[in-house]
Amino acid sequence: GAVVSQHPSWVICKSGTSVKIECRSLDFQATTMFWYRQFPKQSLMLMATSNEGSKATYEQGVEKDKFLINHASLTLSTLTVTSAHPEDSSFYICSARGRAEGLLSYEQYFGPGTRLTVT
Amino acid sequence: SQQGEEDPQALSIQEGENATMNCSYKTSINNLQWYRQNSGRGLVHLILIRSNEREKHSGRLRVTLDTSKKSSSLLITASRAADTASYFCAVTNFNKFYFGSGTKLNVKP
Numbered sequence: 001g002a003v004v005s006q007h008p009s010w011v012i013c014k015s016g017t018s019v020k021i022e023c024r025s026l027d028f029q030a031t032t033m034f035w036y037r038q039f040p041k042q043s044l045m046l047m048a049t050s051n052e053g054s055k056a057t058y059e060q061g062v063e064k065d066k067f068l069i070n071h072a073s074l075t076l077s078t079l080t081v082t083s084a085h086p087e088d089s090s091f092y093i094c095s096a097r098g099r100a101e102g103l104l105s106y107e108q109y110f111g112p113g114t115r116l117t118v119t
Numbered sequence: 120s121q122q123g124e125e126d127p128q129a130l131s132i133q134e135g136e137n138a139t140m141n142c143s144y145k146t147s148i149n150n151l152q153w154y155r156q157n158s159g160r161g162l163v164h165l166i167l168i169r170s171n172e173r174e175k176h177s178g179r180l181r182v183t184l185d186t187s188k189k190s191s192s193l194l195i196t197a198s199r200a201a202d203t204a205s206y207f208c209a210v211t212n213f214n215k216f217y218f219g220s221g222t223k224l225n226v227k228p
Contacts, residue, residue, distance in 0.1 A: 034216065043207060044162075044218045093161060095216075107152075108216060112161040 003027055004096050006111035013084055013118055021079045021114045023094030029074040030096035034108060035067070038091040050077055074098070084118040091115050125208060125219040133227050138195040140222040142208030143188075149211045151184055153193050156205045156221075165193075165206075200228040 003026040013019050023033060032051050036044040048064075050056035050071035058064045066088075068080040077096075081088050092115075095108040124143045132138055142151070150169045154162040168175045168184045168191065175182045181194040195202055203226045208219040 036218075041223075043220045046215060046217065049215060091159070095162075107164060107167070109164075110154075110162040113159075115159070 002107075002109045004030075004094065004109045004111040006092075006094055006114050008114060009112065010115040011117070013116070015085055015118055016083055018080055018082045019084055019116060021081075021092055021094075021116070023077045023079070023096070023111050025075045025096045025098060025109070028096075028098045028109075030077070030098040031074065032097045033071055033077040034095045034097075035069060035077075035079050036093045036095070038093060038113075040091075044093060047079075081116065084116070086118045089116055089118045125206075125222050127222060128220070129223045129225070131225040131227065132198055134198060134200055136198055136226075138198050138202070138224055138226070140193045140206050140224070141190060142192070142219045143190045144208070144210045144217075144219070145189065146210065146212045146217075148186070151182075151191050152209045152211070152216075153180075153182060153191075154207045154209060154218075156207065158205075162207070195224075198224075198226045200226050202226045 005024045007022045034049050035047045037047050038044045046059050047062045048056045048058045048069050050069050052071050052074050056069035071077040091113050093113040095110045097108050126141050152167045153165040156162050166177045166182050168182045179196045184191045205221045205223045207221045209216045
């Protein structure tokens with residue numbers, strides 16, 4: 001149990017376009033989802049936290065108008081990178097925390113990540 | 120910075136040897152967790168230690184936590200080539216995770 005998927009696993013887009021990344025909890029209800037960004041050979045940087053049905057809380061320095069997060073249901077959160085630029089190229093990882101039988105309430109379950117390349 | 124610090128940044132050992140990685144953090148924490156990441160992949164949860172615990176074991180993993188020094192260590196005993204990966208600590212503070220900079224472990228067969 002506690003599987004989180006991301007789609008797409010990799011995407012290449014042109015500069016100036018927008019890209020949407022989906023994060024789904026497959027077998028549990030994700031009350032909270034987190035979005036992280038990881039540069040090559042670096043650690044994960046928390047971008048934002050989203051609770052189902054409410055606006056996302058962004059970390060300092062993360063542009064909320066550039067990285068739009070929607071947590072519309074208990075199993076889906078989306079991250080849209082608007083007007084993407086080459087410096088937005090990165091590995092984006094989501095995680096989810098939620099409720100289900102046998103699920104550890106304190107643990108985050110991570111998706112496999114999405115590699116975005118902006119040309 | 121929202122990150123903790125880990126050392127060493129990179130560690131190369133022979134199969135069968137023990138690997139020790141350290142993590143220091145800055146804030147108060149609810150718990151500390153260790154994760155593993157294979158290159159270009161997602162994270163796998165390894166072990167959690169609560170702020171009121173000092174040591175925890177899981178298989179070949181041993182984690183210690185010293186809240187007075189704001190530090191933790193992860194020991195992998197009898198390492199295997201398959202343990203080659205990056206290892207991150209993550210501290211939980213007010214329902215958010217903050218990751219350390221990671222240690223890249225290479226276990227040579």
